[in-house]
Amino acid sequence: MRFKQVRAALFLAGGVFLAGHASAAEIAVTAGDGAAEKLVEALISAQPGDTVAIGAGRIELTEGLSLDVDDVTVKGAGPDQTILSLKGQTGSGEGLLVTSDRVVLENFAVEDAKGDGVKSKGSDQITFRNLRVEWTNGPNEKNGSYGVYPVSSKNVLIDAVTVRGASDAGIYVGQSEGVVVRNSRAEYNVAGIEIENSMRADVYKNVATHNTGGILVFDLPNLPVQGGHDIRVFDNDVVDNDTANFAPKGNTVAMVPKGTGIMVMANRNVHVFGNRLSGNGTTHVLIGAYPKDYDDKNYMFVPRGVFVHGNTYGEGGNAPDGEVGKMITDISGTPVPDIVWDGVTRIPEYLSWVSAENQVYVDEAEGTSFVNLKMLSQLLLPWGWWPDTDVAAYKGSLPEPSPVKLPQDGGA
C-alpha cells in the first residue's frame, strides 16, 4: 500500500526517475471508494515487469479499462472473488482492452460488459487464465458479443476460463496465429468457442455445453486476415448445446442452429478427434461451405481438408433447429446423422476431382451415422442426385499439424 502511493507519486512527479527503474513492483488496488479510478491509473502507470493486483471485492466501472504496457500481469484474488462489474458502463466498447505484448490476465471476473468482455488487439503472447466473463442475467440478445476475445494477436493462451451469456461467442479467437484454448468452460452463449480466420490453433480439454453451438471453426470473407488453417479440436466435451440462438441478426453466428456440436465452415486442414459429443439436437458435427453471397476474390468459401476421427457420439440429431435444421432434414430425415457435410465444392472440382489434401475424411467407430447432403448436385442436377450416407467411402486421413507451442507456456 505504502509502496503503491510512492510509485503513484513518482509517476506524477517524474517519470524521469522511472526510466531506469528495473525492479518489478506490485501495484495493489483494493475494492472500495475510488477503486475504479485507482485501477485505471494503475493500468496506465504500470511499468514493464509490474503486477497490478486487484483485491477481493466488487469494483463498479463506468468506463472500460485498457492496458497498453508490455510485460504486465493483472491478477485478482479469484474469478469469484475479484469482480469488475460494468453494469453501469457508459463508454468504451469492451470491459478490458489489452493492446500490449507479454501480458497475463488471471484470477478475476468481468461481468455485464455492454460490448465485449476482455479483448486483446494486436498482442503478442497474451494469456487469459482462470478468468470468468459473464453476463449475469443469462442468455439475452442485449448481452455483449464476445467474452474472451483475442483478435489480430499472436501466441494466445486461454486456459481455465469460464464464459457465460455472450450473445455471439463466449471464447472468440479472431485473425490470430498460434492459439491454445484449453481447460475452459463455455456455456449459455450463442457460440461456445469460436476460432475464426486464425492459423495454428489447438482447442482441447474444454467443456462446451448449453450453448447454441459448441465449438465453431470458421473462415469468413472481407477480413484483413483470412485463410484460417491448421486447427486441432480434440478431447473436448461438447454436450447438450440446447440454448435457442439469441444472436442479433446480421451476425454470422445467427445462422447456427440450436443443438450444433462442432461446426467447421470454410477453413483448411481442420482435425476433429477424440471429442465426446452428446445431446446436440441438430447434429454433432457439421461441415460446410460459407453459405452467403460475398464480394471477395481472395476468399476460399469451401472447407479444404477436414479429418474427423475417433470421437464418441451419444444421443443427438433429434431436435433439428431452424432453417439449417430444415435444410438438413429435408434431405436426411430425422434423427439427423452424427456427422453432416453439405457436400459443396467448387464447380471446377465438382466437374473433375478434389485433390487428396483438400478432401473431407471421416474415420469413426462402427455405427456412427453420416450424410453428405450433396447440395451442389441438388443445385446442378435437381432430378438426378441423392445424398450419400456411406461413411466407409470417406475413410482416409490427413497429416496432423504439430502441437501449438507458445513461448509463455514453455514452448518456443
Place this chain on the structure above:
Amino acid sequence: MKFATLERALILALAVTGSLVMPARAVSDAAILDTTPPKQLSEFRFFEDLQKQAPVPEVVPFRLATPLFSDGAEKFRFVYLPKGQAAKYDPVEAFDFPIGTALIKTFAFPADYRKPDEKLRLVETRILLHHEGGWLAWAYLWNDQQTDATLKIAGAKVAISTIATDGAPLSFDYSVPNKNQCKACHAFNGKITPLGPKARNLNVDYAYAGGAENQIAHWIAAGLLSGVPEPAGIPAAADWRDVTAPLEKRARTWLDVNCAHCHRAEGPASNTGLFLTSGEDVPVRYGVLKRPAAAGRGSGDREFDIVPGEPDQSILTYRVESTAPGIMMPELGRHIADPDAVKLLADWVASLR
C-alpha cells in the same frame, strides 16, 4: 509526504531553470520535451491569455474543413513548431512534424448550442507532443475558475448542462479521455499519431488577425511547412455542412474524419475489415453490402454495413444514431448523437444504387 515535497521542489526547479534560459513570453521548449509533462497547462506558455485562448505569436491557430464530432464541443486548435523548423508535407497522412512540435486542442461547451460562440466553458485541453521516441498525448482539465488546466492522466467525467439547438435543455456527462483512450483513436500501427493536420482537411481559409488566408499558404509563408506542391495539386476535403458540395464527398469526408482513425488497415479497428478513409475506393471495404465481422448487438438486426438505397437497413446509420455503449459508433468521445450527421449519412446511403 516526503515525496509530495520532492515533487514540489522538482516542479519549482524546472520552472526556475525554464524561466532563466527563456524570455518570459516564449513557449517553453523545455516543458514540451521534458520526460514528465508539466502539471499545469500554463507552464507551456502557449497563450498570451489562457482563458481567452489567445496564443503567443509563434503558436498558430488552425481549423479543419470537417472536424470530429465531440458531443458538439467547440474546439480551438493550435500548432507550435520549434524555431526554424518546418513540417514535411504529406498528400495523404498527417504532416511529418519535427521533434519538439506541440499540437494543442481546447474543448469548450457553450451555455446554449444556438449561440456557439458565447459563454463558453473551457473543459479540457489536449496536447500532443512530439518527442524523439514518438508522440505523447496528455489531457489537461480546466478548473472551475477557468484560470488554468491541470494534467489528468486517469481521465474525468464533467457534467455539462446546456441548451440544444432545438431549445431543449441538454445535460450529459462529458468524458475527458484517460491516457490510453487518447491512443484508442490516435494509433497508427500501434503508435500515437496526429489526426487533424492533414493536407486535405487544412486546405481551407482561416480568419487570421491579418485577414483571411488559405491555411496551407499561411503555413508555407510562416516557414512551418515544406515540400508542398502547387495549390492545384493539394487535395481538399469537403466541409460536411456545405450543402453545395457533392453529397458523396460530404459523407465520405465525415466518415474519414469521424471513423477512419480506427477503421483503416493501420488503425485499432483494422480487424473489422471496414475501412472508411476517404481514399478507400473498393465499395465492399467501405461497407457496401459488407457483412459485419464483430458487430454483436451493434448490428441492430441488420445484415450489411451499407445497403444501397436503404439507410434503415444499414448498420452504419444504426450505430451512428445510437448513444448506447456497445452499439454506438464512434465508441469513444461522444455521449449524444449528431442528428445532422445521421441525416447526411442516411441521405448518402439512400442515394447509392
